[in-house]
Structures are given as structure tokens and as C-alpha cells.
Amino acid sequence: MKRFDQLDWQAEARRRPNRQAMSMTRIIIVGGGFAGVKCARALRKRLSANPCEIVLFSLENNMVFYPLLAEVVGAAINPGAVTVPLRQMLPGVRCRTEEVRQINLAASEVEYEGYDGRLCRMTFDHAVLACGTAVNLSMVPGMADHAFPMKSVGDAMALRFHVTEQLEKADVCDDPERRRWYLSFVVVGGGFTGVEVAGEINDLIRASMRFYGNFTTDEVTVTLVHSRDQILPEVSPTLREFARAKMEQAGIHMMLNARAVSATAEGVEMHDGRILRGATVVCTIGTTAPLLVHRLDVPKKGGRLLTDPDMRVRGTSNLWAVGDCALVVNAYDGQISPTTGQFAERQGRQAAENIVRVLQGQSTRPFSYRPLGQLCGIGERNAVGEILGVRLSGFPAWWLWRTVYLLKSPSWSRRLKVAFDWTWELFFPRDLTHPKINQTERIARAHYRSGDSIFVEGEPAMSFYAIEQGEVEVLRRGPTGQQHLVAVFGPGEFFGEIALLDGTVRIGSVRARSAVEVLVMGKEVFSTISGALTPFRNLVAQALRWRRPRLDLRLSHAWTALQRQPLSAFMEAAPNHHLSLENTFEDTVRMFDRLAVEYLSVLDEKGRLEGIVTRNELFEAFAQGKKPSTKVREFMRADPVAVTPDDTSLMAGELMNKHDIDWLPVVESKNNRCLIGLVRSEKMLRWLVEQSPPDSWYPDR
Incomplete structure (x- = not known):
């Protein structure tokens, strides 16, 4: 039977009859983010005249411009402005929306899940891992259940709609405490994403206050929780302090040196026991390596792939790693490259250059890049940033921030969309649409x-x-x-x-x-x-x-009357007939027929309870084709539920109800399971019926 990759080569040969498929170089890129897209673009440009096939695997058919996701949350721009279809961006590159499960380095092939769910394989000459990181909200208990992540356009839209939904609920809520809860927003994480999201949520709410008449700004609380003593550790201390002061002036509460330890439907619990109540929790911390990276048997550190200076994964000759999933040392300053978009793009471009050099028999170059700087929007048309060593803050930084990201948008169509949305937002209120979607119920x-x-x-x-x-x-x-x-x-x-x-x-x-x-x-x-x-x-x-x-409260009081009745009042002597572990299936059937009982206890040579056999066990053993000589230990119900004389009658009654049985064996103690008696439900029920309920059963009367 032909392998899938062989069929793929033949299909390629039919499409390009003037080229020999088996001589064509194939380069596979895993990941459709900044690094993967830049690598694919650079390869296609450099190898346009060569018989080279470039395949890009991405679960999404679009690239997300992550720096503007917070703007989507704040309704400053529409989601279509931050996504670009990969097929339109990458002409000449084969884009596949399938998941790569693992990489076989010895065979130089990737294993991926095909459109029909089957595992398929595709060989490669070179492969580039640009798969980024995965969200891991489970590092804080409850975050995965009750917090909004910020990783995709879907996350941003869900959060945006949720914020407007809370405003609608607050406007019709008559309970002041509940209204304040609806209007309380908690953002966990004081890095770039957390700061930008907090600023955009605050801007959206305060810019929309005039449309709601049932609450005031005093009832709105946006809180930013950060585990360090200053937010934005990526910028200089003076800019951090400026950002903190400006955000507090805008009405955002800062909780510094504070660590979230759990999240619930009511809010966030802090390490010191304080509870931040809020109907909205956004978590911008918690990432982990993708499963593909976990499965690779190559050197890693902190879940990131260790690379050589030219970005080849250590110990390999044709596997490269770029972006957030890779630990790449920047030859410019000897430091580990940060996980930012500008570094991901430069790594993707230089990895492409190095692959071309390998194909042409030339030596590769180490990754070296002088960073241009950092910019971060903090809300109310303010930003902070450092560009080529120059520090900026306030409105000038905000204007530069928007200009840079507008020019860095991946296509002219998206630049025009972003520019139009930003211009619209200057003159018209932000969109408060909250489409109600009846989601299919699920298990969560x-x-x-x-x-x-x-x-x-x-x-x-x-x-x-x-x-x-x-x-x-x-x-x-x-x-x-x-x-x-x-x-x-x-x-x-x-x-x-x-x-x-x-x-x-x-x-x-x-x-x-x-x-x-x-x-x-x-x-x-x-x-x-x-x-x-x-x-x-x-x-x-x-x-x-x-x-x-x-x-049922009345029955509950009657039932708990058993608590005062000793178990000995209901205990009967243990039956004389029982089975041993050496009895056979045939012996058991004959004993049931002769004694006409509902069950038989199984005791060891010291009289300890090892199991029981009921008619259910007999019929199941017969259905399984047990031989007449089969020992009872193979089909008995082992370690059956039992009580001791020290247990209460109430406990015995509850066990019988819970396990749907009419009797319970009584053993000497928990450590010594010698059978000493039996308790039947009928005897307990008769005692309950005969009792006239005393007033003490109803403590509320």
C-alpha cells in the first residue's frame, strides 16, 4: 500500500509535469503566527525560481495581529481588521488547516491529523517549528473555568460581548450590591496584554456611561492584579511608574505584589485571603509549550526548544525553531530573545535566509537583531514606550503606538480597515452591540x-x-x-x-x-x-x-431518629450457611437452589468476610461462560460494604439506601472483618413506623 506522502508527491507531479516530484525540495512550516508567516514569505520570495514546495500547517486559516487584540475588546476596531487569510497573504505556499501531532526526525517526516481524522505523514527536507505557546489557565485553580483568556480573536470577541452584557445587566438590576458586582472587572497579569486589556475595558465602559442611566462611574471598578511591585516589567522603571499613575487617574485600581490563588464564579481569591468580587475575570498569565513541542525528544529549557546560534534545534540538521516556542540567543547582545512579535518576525526571516544558504551549500549566520523598542497603550489615548533608547509617554507615545502598528499591519487592506475604525471611533461612540447567541449546552x-x-x-x-x-x-x-x-x-x-x-x-x-x-x-x-x-x-x-x-425536612428528622438507636437493636445472628473461597460455581448454584436464599456470604478459613454472591453474580458468571469448576473468588463481589457494632443505625440505613440493598453484614471491626451478624432494612423500617414522632424530631417547632 502506498504511503500518503508518496501519493502527495504524485499529485504534485501531475500538477507540475515539467518537474520531477521526488527531486523537489519540500520545506514544512508549523505555525501561522508572525514567525511562521514571515518565514514562509521570505522562503517563497528567495526560492521563487527553484523547484521548491513550501507547506504551512496552521489550525486557523488566518494570521492574527496580536498587538491589536485589546482594541477589539474595547470596540475600538472590528475583529476583521486584525485577521488576514493565510492563503491571500502567502501566494505560492500550500496552506493546510490540519494539526501536526509529532515529528519523526529519523525519517524526516511530520505526522498530522487529516481532514477525515486519520493520521497522515508527509516527508520534508527542512522543517520550521513556529507553533508559539499554548494557554495554560490551570496553573491557577478555577481560572480555566471562570476567566477569559486573551489568545485569539474569539477570546477578544467573547470578552467584548461579555463586558457589554454586564453593562446591560447592571442597568436593569435593582440590587445595589449585585449591580456593583456586575460592574466589577478583574484583570490578572500586569504585562503588555494585561495593561492594554484593562485600559481598553475601562475606556469602553466610561465612554459608554452616558447611554446607561441606572448606575454611575462610582459603581464601576476595573482592577489590575500584578504579582510584582511594578507593572510592565519590559520597560524602564520611570515609564512603569508613569503608566501606573496614568491608569490610576483613569480610574483603574492597581493591586501590586498581589498573587491570585483561585478563581470562582464570584471573583478572585488573593494569596492573603482577600476576595476580589467581580462578574468578569480576565487572565493574561499562564502559558505552556504546545503538545508538539512536548513530544519532541530534543533539548529544551523551560518548555522552549534550545537552538544553535543559526536557530537550528540542537542536535538536528534540518529542524529549525523560531518564535515563542524557541529559546534563541540574540548574538547582538548575548541575551535570550524575548517573546515579542518583532523578534518572531526577524527570527522567521533569518531562519528562511539560513535554510536558503544550506540549500545553496553556504554557511549559515547566527541570529542577530537590534530591537527597535517597545510600545504599550494604557488607555485614554495614552501610551508608554522606548524607541531606539528614547523614552516616550502620554499622547505622543499613543500617537506613535497607533502609527507603528498601523504600518506593521500585514496587508494594505487591513491597514485601511484599522485606519477607518480608528477614525470612526474619534467621532462616534464605541459599538455596544451584544448579539445574544443561544449556545449549545455542553459539559463544563x-x-x-x-x-x-x-x-x-x-x-x-x-x-x-x-x-x-x-x-x-x-x-x-x-x-x-x-x-x-x-x-x-x-x-x-x-x-x-x-x-x-x-x-x-x-x-x-x-x-x-x-x-x-x-x-x-x-x-x-x-x-x-x-x-x-x-x-x-x-x-x-x-x-x-x-x-x-x-x-425532605420532615422525613429527614424522622430518619435521623435512627441516630439515637444502637445498631445492636437491629442486629441479627449471622446465617449458618456460607461459602468458602474454594467452593466452585457448581457448588454455589446447588446451595442457592437448596437453601432458597437471596445471597450467600463468602468467608475465609478464619471466618472473615471476603465477599458475597447474589443472584446477579450467578447470572453474570453464567453469561460469561464460567465453567462449573470455576472458584467462587473469580465471580464473587469482593470486599462488600459492611458495618461494625460501633457504627450508628443511621449510617447502616443510609448505606442500604445508597447501595440499593436490603441487608448489611456486620463485621467485628474495620481491621477485623470476621462476620458476626446481619442488619435488615425491614426491621429498621418497622421500628420507624411503630414510633410516634416525638417533638424533638422537629427542632424548629
């Missing part, structure tokens, strides 16, 4: 701090929850309004199903007992899965049987 994750409310009694039921980590507590209100603890759930358990199944409001409140990670399933997804998946539906039904008595 959420993080809650200890004490956070997950839902409140009386709320409409919208979601189903499964606990991954931590514990939650279920509370019910009595006749006087006092809350009572009725249940505690931990990892592997779930909650929220009763109101979803009954079509009612929440009959209890759920609060995080500790830091909690939960899976959240929308009600439509829950209904679909519970309707189609029988085991899931049975699991939920089983949970309902043991939870309803606890969640």
Missing part, C-alpha cells in the same frame, strides 16, 4: 472555594453536578427559616438531579464544604443522557431512593 467544569454557594434553595434548576475533588454540603430550611445540614457529598458523587427530574425549583441549597472541582452538565444534556443511557438513568434513580428522605 467549575471551581468553588470553601463556603461558596453553588445553588440556593428556591432557584430554578439549570444544571447537574458531579464532584471531581472536594466536598459539598446540602442544607434545608426549617419552618423558622433556619438552615439544617442534611447531607455531605464527596468525590465521585453528584447532586442537582432531583429538581431537574421533578421539573421544580431547588428543594435545598448546596455549598462548597472545601475547595471543590465539579463537572457541570446543562439540563438539556442531562435529560438527553439520562433518557438514552440506561446505566446512568439507573444510577440517578438509585441516588433518589436514598436522598429523598434526607432532603
